[in-house]
Amino acid sequence: MPSPDQHRKKAENNRKLLDALSLDDFPDWVVTVTFYTVVHVIERLRAAAGDGDSADHESRTQYVQQLHPAIHTAYSVLRNASHLARYGSNADFFRHFQREDIADRIVATFLVAIEEYAATQLENRSR
Amino acid sequence: MTLAETARARRHFARLSFEDGEVVVTPKDRAIFVISAEKATEACLDAVQDKERFERFESEILLPLHDWCLANRDKVRACYVPIPTTHLSVFVVTKSARFDFDLAAAVAALELDLAGKGWRVVVSQLPSTSDDSSSTYFNHEGALEVYAQPGSASEEG
Numbered sequence: 001m002p003s004p005d006q007h008r009k010k011a012e013n014n015r016k017l018l019d020a021l022s023l024d025d026f027p028d029w030v031v032t033v034t035f036y037t038v039v040h041v042i043e044r045l046r047a048a049a050g051d052g053d054s055a056d057h058e059s060r061t062q063y064v065q066q067l068h069p070a071i072h073t074a075y076s077v078l079r080n081a082s083h084l085a086r087y088g089s090n091a092d093f094f095r096h097f098q099r100e101d102i103a104d105r106i107v108a109t110f111l112v113a114i115e116e117y118a119a120t121q122l123e124n125r126s127r
Numbered sequence: 128m129t130l131a132e133t134a135r136a137r138r139h140f141a142r143l144s145f146e147d148g149e150v151v152v153t154p155k156d157r158a159i160f161v162i163s164a165e166k167a168t169e170a171c172l173d174a175v176q177d178k179e180r181f182e183r184f185e186s187e188i189l190l191p192l193h194d195w196c197l198a199n200r201d202k203v204r205a206c207y208v209p210i211p212t213t214h215l216s217v218f219v220v221t222k223s224a225r226f227d228f229d230l231a232a233a234v235a236a237l238e239l240d241l242a243g244k245g246w247r248v249v250v251s252q253l254p255s256t257s258d259d260s261s262s263t264y265f266n267h268e269g270a271l272e273v274y275a276q277p278g279s280a281s282e283e284g
Binding site: 057058061065077079081095 | 213214224225226228231232234235236238239242243247249250251252253254256257260263264
Protein backbone atom coordinates (compact mmCIF):
# COMPACT_ATOMS: atom_id res chain seq x y z
CA MET A 1 0.00 0.00 0.00
CA PRO A 2 1.63 3.31 -1.02
CA SER A 3 2.10 5.84 1.75
CA PRO A 4 0.61 9.34 1.75
CA ASP A 5 4.08 10.66 0.93
CA GLN A 6 4.41 8.38 -2.08
CA HIS A 7 1.08 9.64 -3.38
CA ARG A 8 2.20 13.23 -2.74
CA LYS A 9 5.31 12.67 -4.86
CA LYS A 10 3.30 11.09 -7.66
CA ALA A 11 0.82 13.97 -7.60
CA GLU A 12 3.64 16.52 -7.64
CA ASN A 13 5.36 14.75 -10.55
CA ASN A 14 2.14 14.64 -12.50
CA ARG A 15 1.60 18.33 -11.75
CA LYS A 16 5.08 19.14 -13.09
CA LEU A 17 4.34 17.19 -16.25
CA LEU A 18 1.03 18.99 -16.57
CA ASP A 19 2.69 22.37 -16.28
CA ALA A 20 5.23 21.36 -18.94
CA LEU A 21 2.67 20.05 -21.43
CA SER A 22 1.63 22.32 -24.27
CA LEU A 23 -2.12 22.82 -24.24
CA ASP A 24 -2.01 23.61 -27.95
CA ASP A 25 -0.16 20.42 -28.88
CA PHE A 26 -1.45 17.90 -26.34
CA PRO A 27 -4.85 19.01 -25.00
CA ASP A 28 -6.03 15.42 -24.54
CA TRP A 29 -2.95 14.63 -22.47
CA VAL A 30 -3.48 17.77 -20.40
CA VAL A 31 -6.92 16.41 -19.48
CA THR A 32 -5.57 12.92 -18.81
CA VAL A 33 -2.65 14.08 -16.66
CA THR A 34 -4.99 16.41 -14.77
CA PHE A 35 -7.14 13.44 -13.86
CA TYR A 36 -4.20 11.29 -12.80
CA THR A 37 -2.89 14.15 -10.68
CA VAL A 38 -6.24 14.17 -8.92
CA VAL A 39 -6.15 10.39 -8.54
CA HIS A 40 -3.00 10.69 -6.43
CA VAL A 41 -4.28 13.73 -4.53
CA ILE A 42 -7.31 11.69 -3.46
CA GLU A 43 -5.30 8.53 -2.79
CA ARG A 44 -3.04 10.64 -0.60
CA LEU A 45 -6.08 11.79 1.35
CA ARG A 46 -7.27 8.23 1.60
CA ALA A 47 -3.93 6.88 2.77
CA ALA A 48 -3.52 9.69 5.30
CA ALA A 49 -6.91 8.81 6.76
CA GLY A 50 -5.93 5.14 7.02
CA ASP A 51 -8.68 4.18 4.58
CA GLY A 52 -6.51 1.91 2.38
CA ASP A 53 -6.31 2.10 -1.41
CA SER A 54 -8.86 2.39 -4.19
CA ALA A 55 -8.89 -0.77 -6.30
CA ASP A 56 -10.08 1.11 -9.40
CA HIS A 57 -11.69 4.34 -10.56
CA GLU A 58 -15.14 3.14 -9.49
CA SER A 59 -14.09 2.36 -5.95
CA ARG A 60 -12.37 5.76 -5.77
CA THR A 61 -15.58 7.34 -7.01
CA GLN A 62 -17.47 5.54 -4.26
CA TYR A 63 -14.94 6.73 -1.68
CA VAL A 64 -15.33 10.34 -2.82
CA GLN A 65 -19.12 10.01 -2.89
CA GLN A 66 -19.20 8.73 0.67
CA LEU A 67 -16.43 10.64 2.42
CA HIS A 68 -15.63 13.71 0.34
CA PRO A 69 -18.87 14.81 -1.33
CA ALA A 70 -17.61 18.41 -1.39
CA ILE A 71 -15.27 17.50 -4.26
CA HIS A 72 -17.51 14.92 -5.89
CA THR A 73 -18.64 17.18 -8.72
CA ALA A 74 -15.07 18.21 -9.56
CA TYR A 75 -13.86 14.59 -9.42
CA SER A 76 -16.80 13.35 -11.48
CA VAL A 77 -16.22 15.95 -14.20
CA LEU A 78 -12.49 15.19 -14.41
CA ARG A 79 -13.12 11.42 -14.50
CA ASN A 80 -15.66 11.90 -17.28
CA ALA A 81 -13.47 14.28 -19.32
CA SER A 82 -10.43 12.05 -18.94
CA HIS A 83 -12.42 9.03 -20.08
CA LEU A 84 -13.39 10.90 -23.24
CA ALA A 85 -9.80 12.06 -23.76
CA ARG A 86 -8.37 8.57 -23.39
CA TYR A 87 -10.83 6.53 -25.41
CA GLY A 88 -12.42 8.87 -27.94
CA SER A 89 -10.92 9.82 -31.28
CA ASN A 90 -8.87 13.01 -31.57
CA ALA A 91 -11.51 14.45 -33.89
CA ASP A 92 -14.24 13.86 -31.32
CA PHE A 93 -12.08 15.23 -28.52
CA PHE A 94 -11.61 18.52 -30.36
CA ARG A 95 -15.37 18.73 -30.88
CA HIS A 96 -16.01 18.05 -27.20
CA PHE A 97 -13.49 20.44 -25.65
CA GLN A 98 -12.31 23.90 -26.57
CA ARG A 99 -8.96 25.23 -25.42
CA GLU A 100 -10.57 27.51 -22.83
CA ASP A 101 -12.63 24.62 -21.42
CA ILE A 102 -9.44 22.79 -20.57
CA ALA A 103 -7.49 25.77 -19.26
CA ASP A 104 -10.29 27.49 -17.34
CA ARG A 105 -12.53 24.63 -16.23
CA ILE A 106 -10.57 21.37 -16.19
CA VAL A 107 -7.33 22.73 -14.74
CA ALA A 108 -8.00 26.14 -13.18
CA THR A 109 -11.35 25.26 -11.65
CA PHE A 110 -11.74 21.55 -10.95
CA LEU A 111 -8.13 20.45 -10.43
CA VAL A 112 -7.38 23.48 -8.27
CA ALA A 113 -10.57 22.95 -6.25
CA ILE A 114 -9.54 19.39 -5.40
CA GLU A 115 -5.95 20.37 -4.64
CA GLU A 116 -7.09 23.13 -2.30
CA TYR A 117 -9.65 20.92 -0.61
CA ALA A 118 -7.05 18.19 -0.05
CA ALA A 119 -4.50 20.65 1.28
CA THR A 120 -7.01 21.92 3.83
CA GLN A 121 -8.02 18.40 4.84
CA LEU A 122 -4.40 17.32 5.29
CA GLU A 123 -3.55 20.46 7.21
CA ASN A 124 -6.48 19.89 9.56
CA ARG A 125 -5.40 16.30 10.04
CA SER A 126 -1.84 17.30 10.92
CA ARG A 127 -2.95 19.70 13.70
CA MET B 128 -25.48 0.19 -46.86
CA THR B 129 -22.13 0.77 -45.14
CA LEU B 130 -20.92 -1.34 -42.22
CA ALA B 131 -21.62 1.53 -39.84
CA GLU B 132 -25.16 1.85 -41.17
CA THR B 133 -25.70 -1.88 -40.87
CA ALA B 134 -24.49 -1.80 -37.29
CA ARG B 135 -26.78 1.09 -36.49
CA ALA B 136 -29.74 -0.60 -38.13
CA ARG B 137 -29.48 -3.59 -35.83
CA ARG B 138 -30.96 -2.70 -32.49
CA HIS B 139 -29.09 -4.17 -29.52
CA PHE B 140 -30.81 -2.29 -26.75
CA ALA B 141 -33.69 -3.36 -24.60
CA ARG B 142 -35.98 -0.38 -25.00
CA LEU B 143 -37.87 0.61 -21.89
CA SER B 144 -40.92 2.80 -21.69
CA PHE B 145 -42.45 4.50 -18.71
CA GLU B 146 -46.14 4.87 -17.94
CA ASP B 147 -47.75 6.23 -14.80
CA GLY B 148 -44.54 5.92 -12.80
CA GLU B 149 -43.90 2.32 -13.83
CA VAL B 150 -41.34 0.67 -16.08
CA VAL B 151 -42.85 -1.08 -19.09
CA VAL B 152 -40.82 -3.79 -20.85
CA THR B 153 -42.01 -5.51 -24.00
CA PRO B 154 -41.97 -9.34 -23.98
CA LYS B 155 -39.20 -9.23 -26.61
CA ASP B 156 -36.98 -7.19 -24.31
CA ARG B 157 -37.92 -8.91 -21.06
CA ALA B 158 -35.02 -11.39 -21.03
CA ILE B 159 -32.43 -8.63 -21.50
CA PHE B 160 -34.07 -6.55 -18.82
CA VAL B 161 -34.03 -9.42 -16.31
CA ILE B 162 -30.33 -10.09 -16.94
CA SER B 163 -29.44 -6.43 -16.46
CA ALA B 164 -31.56 -6.05 -13.36
CA GLU B 165 -30.05 -9.18 -11.83
CA LYS B 166 -26.49 -8.10 -12.60
CA ALA B 167 -27.09 -4.60 -11.32
CA THR B 168 -28.54 -5.74 -8.08
CA GLU B 169 -25.89 -8.43 -7.62
CA ALA B 170 -23.22 -5.77 -8.01
CA CYS B 171 -24.82 -3.19 -5.79
CA LEU B 172 -27.29 -4.65 -3.37
CA ASP B 173 -26.00 -7.96 -2.08
CA ALA B 174 -28.07 -7.99 1.08
CA VAL B 175 -31.44 -7.39 -0.49
CA GLN B 176 -33.92 -10.14 -1.39
CA ASP B 177 -34.62 -10.85 -5.09
CA LYS B 178 -38.12 -9.41 -5.40
CA GLU B 179 -37.19 -6.28 -3.54
CA ARG B 180 -34.03 -5.97 -5.67
CA PHE B 181 -36.03 -5.68 -8.88
CA GLU B 182 -38.45 -3.22 -7.34
CA ARG B 183 -35.59 -1.11 -6.05
CA PHE B 184 -33.77 -1.24 -9.40
CA GLU B 185 -36.90 0.10 -11.04
CA SER B 186 -37.88 2.65 -8.42
CA GLU B 187 -34.43 3.87 -7.36
CA ILE B 188 -32.54 3.70 -10.67
CA LEU B 189 -34.69 3.42 -13.79
CA LEU B 190 -37.55 5.74 -12.88
CA PRO B 191 -35.32 8.52 -11.45
CA LEU B 192 -33.04 8.23 -14.50
CA HIS B 193 -35.95 8.55 -16.88
CA ASP B 194 -37.36 11.50 -14.93
CA TRP B 195 -33.95 13.17 -14.91
CA CYS B 196 -33.62 12.73 -18.67
CA LEU B 197 -37.08 14.20 -19.19
CA ALA B 198 -36.18 17.17 -17.00
CA ASN B 199 -33.04 17.69 -19.11
CA ARG B 200 -34.54 16.77 -22.47
CA ASP B 201 -33.37 20.02 -24.03
CA LYS B 202 -29.82 18.68 -23.71
CA VAL B 203 -30.17 14.89 -23.44
CA ARG B 204 -30.67 12.72 -26.52
CA ALA B 205 -30.53 9.27 -24.93
CA CYS B 206 -29.59 7.37 -21.80
CA TYR B 207 -28.28 3.81 -21.49
CA VAL B 208 -27.51 1.37 -18.70
CA PRO B 209 -25.16 -1.36 -20.00
CA ILE B 210 -25.17 -4.78 -18.39
CA PRO B 211 -23.46 -4.09 -15.07
CA THR B 212 -20.26 -5.74 -13.91
CA THR B 213 -18.77 -4.65 -10.60
CA HIS B 214 -20.83 -1.47 -10.57
CA LEU B 215 -23.62 0.22 -12.40
CA SER B 216 -22.69 2.49 -15.33
CA VAL B 217 -25.03 5.04 -16.81
CA PHE B 218 -24.28 6.88 -20.06
CA VAL B 219 -26.09 10.10 -20.83
CA VAL B 220 -25.77 10.91 -24.55
CA THR B 221 -26.18 14.60 -25.26
CA LYS B 222 -27.40 16.49 -28.30
CA SER B 223 -24.40 18.78 -28.40
CA ALA B 224 -20.95 17.77 -29.63
CA ARG B 225 -19.44 20.01 -26.97
CA PHE B 226 -18.98 18.71 -23.43
CA ASP B 227 -21.54 20.55 -21.33
CA PHE B 228 -20.04 21.56 -17.98
CA ASP B 229 -23.37 22.68 -16.56
CA LEU B 230 -24.91 19.34 -17.45
CA ALA B 231 -21.80 17.62 -16.04
CA ALA B 232 -22.55 19.19 -12.66
CA ALA B 233 -26.13 17.91 -12.93
CA VAL B 234 -24.82 14.47 -13.92
CA ALA B 235 -22.55 14.48 -10.87
CA ALA B 236 -25.49 15.43 -8.64
CA LEU B 237 -27.53 12.60 -10.15
CA GLU B 238 -24.68 10.16 -9.53
CA LEU B 239 -24.39 11.29 -5.92
CA ASP B 240 -28.14 11.00 -5.44
CA LEU B 241 -28.21 7.43 -6.80
CA ALA B 242 -25.16 6.49 -4.74
CA GLY B 243 -26.89 7.84 -1.66
CA LYS B 244 -29.49 5.10 -2.08
CA GLY B 245 -26.80 2.46 -1.79
CA TRP B 246 -25.95 1.83 -5.44
CA ARG B 247 -22.39 1.60 -6.75
CA VAL B 248 -22.93 3.80 -9.74
CA VAL B 249 -20.92 5.90 -12.19
CA VAL B 250 -22.78 8.29 -14.49
CA SER B 251 -21.00 9.70 -17.56
CA GLN B 252 -21.83 12.27 -20.19
CA LEU B 253 -21.18 11.26 -23.80
CA PRO B 254 -21.31 14.27 -26.09
CA SER B 255 -22.70 13.71 -29.55
CA THR B 256 -20.30 12.39 -32.20
CA SER B 257 -20.59 12.36 -35.95
CA ASP B 258 -20.67 8.57 -36.21
CA ASP B 259 -22.31 7.51 -32.92
CA SER B 260 -19.16 6.14 -31.35
CA SER B 261 -20.89 5.30 -28.07
CA SER B 262 -19.89 1.66 -28.56
CA THR B 263 -16.35 2.82 -27.78
CA TYR B 264 -17.53 3.41 -24.22
CA PHE B 265 -20.02 0.63 -23.56
CA ASN B 266 -21.31 -2.59 -25.02
CA HIS B 267 -24.65 -1.97 -26.69
CA GLU B 268 -25.56 -5.63 -26.51
CA GLY B 269 -28.05 -6.04 -23.71
CA ALA B 270 -27.94 -2.42 -22.58
CA LEU B 271 -31.14 -0.88 -21.26
CA GLU B 272 -32.31 2.15 -23.17
CA VAL B 273 -33.86 4.26 -20.44
CA TYR B 274 -34.52 7.26 -22.63
CA ALA B 275 -34.22 8.11 -26.31
CA GLN B 276 -35.53 10.98 -28.33
CA PRO B 277 -36.59 10.42 -31.93
CA GLY B 278 -33.53 10.47 -34.13
CA SER B 279 -31.36 8.54 -31.68
CA ALA B 280 -29.38 5.70 -33.24
CA SER B 281 -31.55 2.96 -31.79
CA GLU B 282 -34.74 4.79 -32.64
CA GLU B 283 -33.67 4.50 -36.25
CA GLY B 284 -33.04 0.75 -35.94
